[in-house]
Amino acid sequence: MQAASESKHVSILNTNEPDKEETKTIYAVDNFNLWYGDNQALYDVKMDIPMNKVTAIIGPSGCGKSTFIKALNRLVELVPSVKMSGSIKYDDKDIFSPKYKVEDLRTNVGMVFQNPNPFPKSIYENVIYGPKTHGIKKKKVLDEIAEKSLKGAALWDEVKDRLHENAFGLSGGQQQRLCIARCLAIEPDVILMDEPTSALDPISTTKIEELVQNLKKDYSIAIVTHNMQQAARISDKTAFFLNGEVIEYSNTDKLFSNPDDKRTEDYITGRFG
Amino acid sequence: MAVNVKEMMNEKKSNQHLLRILEKVAPVFFLLCAIISVLTTIGIILTLLVETITFFNRVSFVEFITGTEWWPFGENASYGILPLISGTLLITVIAMIVAIPIGLASAIYLSEFAPPKVRKVVKPVLEVLAGIPTIVYGFFALTFVTPMLQIAIDDLPIFNALSPGIVVGIMIIPMIASLSEDAMSSVPNSIREGALAMGSTRLEVALKVIVPAALSGIIASFVLGVSRAIGETMIVSVAAGSTPKLTTDVTESIQTMTGYIVQVTLGDASYGSTTYYSIYAVGMTLFVFTLIMNLLSQYISRRFKEDY
Numbered sequence: 001m002q003a004a005s006e007s008k009h010v011s012i013l014n015t016n017e018p019d020k021e022e023t024k025t026i027y028a029v030d031n032f033n034l035w036y037g038d039n040q041a042l043y044d045v046k047m048d049i050p051m052n053k054v055t056a057i058i059g060p061s062g063c064g065k066s067t068f069i070k071a072l073n074r075l076v077e078l079v080p081s082v083k084m085s086g087s088i089k090y091d092d093k094d095i096f097s098p099k100y101k102v103e104d105l106r107t108n109v110g111m112v113f114q115n116p117n118p119f120p121k122s123i124y125e126n127v128i129y130g131p132k133t134h135g136i137k138k139k140k141v142l143d144e145i146a147e148k149s150l151k152g153a154a155l156w157d158e159v160k161d162r163l164h165e166n167a168f169g170l171s172g173g174q175q176q177r178l179c180i181a182r183c184l185a186i187e188p189d190v191i192l193m194d195e196p197t198s199a200l201d202p203i204s205t206t207k208i209e210e211l212v213q214n215l216k217k218d219y220s221i222a223i224v225t226h227n228m229q230q231a232a233r234i235s236d237k238t239a240f241f242l243n244g245e246v247i248e249y250s251n252t253d254k255l256f257s258n259p260d261d262k263r264t265e266d267y268i269t270g271r272f273g
Numbered sequence: 274m275a276v277n278v279k280e281m282m283n284e285k286k287s288n289q290h291l292l293r294i295l296e297k298v299a300p301v302f303f304l305l306c307a308i309i310s311v312l313t314t315i316g317i318i319l320t321l322l323v324e325t326i327t328f329f330n331r332v333s334f335v336e337f338i339t340g341t342e343w344w345p346f347g348e349n350a351s352y353g354i355l356p357l358i359s360g361t362l363l364i365t366v367i368a369m370i371v372a373i374p375i376g377l378a379s380a381i382y383l384s385e386f387a388p389p390k391v392r393k394v395v396k397p398v399l400e401v402l403a404g405i406p407t408i409v410y411g412f413f414a415l416t417f418v419t420p421m422l423q424i425a426i427d428d429l430p431i432f433n434a435l436s437p438g439i440v441v442g443i444m445i446i447p448m449i450a451s452l453s454e455d456a457m458s459s460v461p462n463s464i465r466e467g468a469l470a471m472g473s474t475r476l477e478v479a480l481k482v483i484v485p486a487a488l489s490g491i492i493a494s495f496v497l498g499v500s501r502a503i504g505e506t507m508i509v510s511v512a513a514g515s516t517p518k519l520t521t522d523v524t525e526s527i528q529t530m531t532g533y534i535v536q537v538t539l540g541d542a543s544y545g546s547t548t549y550y551s552i553y554a555v556g557m558t559l560f561v562f563t564l565i566m567n568l569l570s571q572y573i574s575r576r577f578k579e580d581y
Contacts, residue, residue, distance in 0.1 A: 113470075129468070182467075186471060
C-alpha cells in the first residue's frame with residue numbers, strides 16, 4: 001500500500017508539466033480472456049483505466065461487466081472453475097504474477113459491492129476493520145481514521161453519535177456509504193464499484209453519485225452500472241460491454257453523443273438491453 | 274381428447290364433506306401428538322419432584338448440598354452431593370478442553386477452507402461419529418484410551434477421570450464441529466467477499482470476520498456440548514469407576530451424578546430405601562444443571578443472533 005501510493009506521488013512529481021490533458025494509466029488490460037468452466041465470459045478485453053478519473057462500464061445483464069471488475073482485484077478467483085488468459089497490469093505490475101501478493105493488490109484496490117455488505121459489527125468496528133487488520137493498533141489513530149473515512153464517505157454527521165451501534169441498524173443507503181468509508185479507511189488508490197446504487201432508492205443514489213464526484217480527486221474509480229444516465233452523469237470515460245467483448249471505449253461525452261459502433265448506439269438509445 | 278379442467282375440479286368438490294371433516298380433525302390430531310411430549314416432560318418432572326421430596330423428608334437439604342462425603346450405603350450413610358458434582362464437572366472440563374479447540378478448528382476448516390469435495394465427505398462422516406452408541410465410546414475409553422494413558426502416566430489406575438473425560442470430549446467434537454460449521458456457513462458470502470476485498474488473507478477473514486459473525490451459534494454449540502458432557506452416562510459408568518470423591522486430580526477414580534444413578538438402578542438398593550430415593554435427588558440436581566445449560570444456550574442464540 002505504501003509503496004504504490006509513494007510511486008504514485010513520485011510519478012506525479014516527475015511529470016512536472018501542468019499538462020492536464022495527459023493522464024496516467026492505473027490499470028492496463030490487454031488481450032484478457034476469462035472462462036467459467038467451459039463458458040467464456042470475456043473475450044480479448046483491452047482497455048486502459050486512467051488515474052484519478054471515473055471510468056464507467058455499461059452493458060446489458062450478463063455482458064461480463066461485473067466479471068471484468070472482479071477480475072481487476074482478482075476476487076473473481078473465488079469461483080472455483082474460473083480460468084483466465086491475457087494480462088492485467090496494475091501500476092505497471094502484472095497482477096497475476098506469482099510474485100505479486102493478491103492481498104497487496106486488494107489493499108491498494110478497494111471495492112464497493114452491489115448490495116451493501118457491512119460486517120455484523122458496530123459502525124466504528126466496520127470502518128477500522130481494514131487498518132486494524134493491517135496492523136494499526138493505536139486507539140487514537142484508529143479514531144482519527146474512522147472520523148476521516150466517515151467524513152470522506154459523507155456519513156459522519158449522520159452516525160457520529162452512534163458509532164458503536166450495530167451497522168445493520170443503518171438504512172441501505174447509509175450502509176452503502178459505510179462500505180465506502182470502510183474502503184477509504186485503508187487509503188486505496190483505486191475504488192472498484194459494482195453497481196453500487198442498484199439496490200438503493202433515488203435519494204441515496206444521488207448521494208452516492210455526488211460522493212463519487214468528490215472522491216475522484218483522490219482516487220481512480222471504476223464503476224459498473226446498468227444505469228446509462230448514471231454513467232453519463234458521473235463518468236469521464238465509458239466502456240460498453242456486450243457478450244463479453246468491449247464494443248466501444250471512449251470519453252463519456254463522445255460515447256453518449258456520437259458513438260462509433262451501431263450496437264452502442266442501439267443500446268444507449270434503448271433499442272435493447 | 275380435450276381435458277376439462279373445471280369438470281375434474283368439480284368432481285373433487287363432490288367429496289367436499291369428507292374433506293371438510295379431515296380439515297377439522299387433522300389439526301386436533303397434530304395437537305394431541307404435540308401434547309404427548311409436553312405431558313411426558315411434565316410427568317417426568319413431577320415424578321422427580323415427588324420422589325425428591327420424599328428423599329428430603331429423610332435427609333436434610335443443607336446436608337445434601339453442602340456435605341463433602343457421598344456414602345449412601347450401610348449404617349453411617351452420608352449424602353453430600355458435592356463429590357458427585359465435582360466428578361461430573363471434572364469430566365465436563367476435560368471433555369471441553371478436548372472438544373472446543375478441535376471442534377471449532379474442524380468447523381473453521383470445513384466452512385472456510387475445505388474444497389467442496391472434501392466437505393461433502395467429511396461432514397457426513399462427522400455425523401456418523403455423532404451416531405455411535407455411547408457404550409461403544411465407553412469401551413473405547415476403557416480398553417484403548419486408558420491403556421494408552423497408562424503408558425504415559427505411571428500408576429494410573431484402570432478407573433480414572435482422565436480417560437472417560439477425553440472420550441466424552443471426542444464424542445462431543447462432531448456436535449460442536451457440525452453446529453459451529455452451520456453457524457459459520459450461514460454467514461453470507463458477500464461478507465467474506467467484502468473482507469477479502471480489503472486485502473485480508475483467508476485466515477484473517479475466518480478469524481476476524483466469520484467467527485465473530487457466527488459467535489452466537491458457536492457459543493450455543495459449546496453450551497450444548499457442556500450440557501451433553503454433564504448428562505453423559507455410559508462412558509463414565511464404564512471407565513470412570515465408582516468412587517465418589519471431592520477432588521481435582523484427574524488420575525483418580527471418581528463418580529459422576531449419572532454414574533451413581535446407574536450404579537443404584539443396577540440393583541444396589543432396595544425399593545423404598547433412602548438410597549433408592551437418593552437417585553431421584555441426584556437426578557433432580559442433574560436435571561437442573563442441564564436445564565440451565567439449555568436455557569443458557571437458547572438465550573445466547575437469541576440475544577446475540579445476527580440478522581444478515
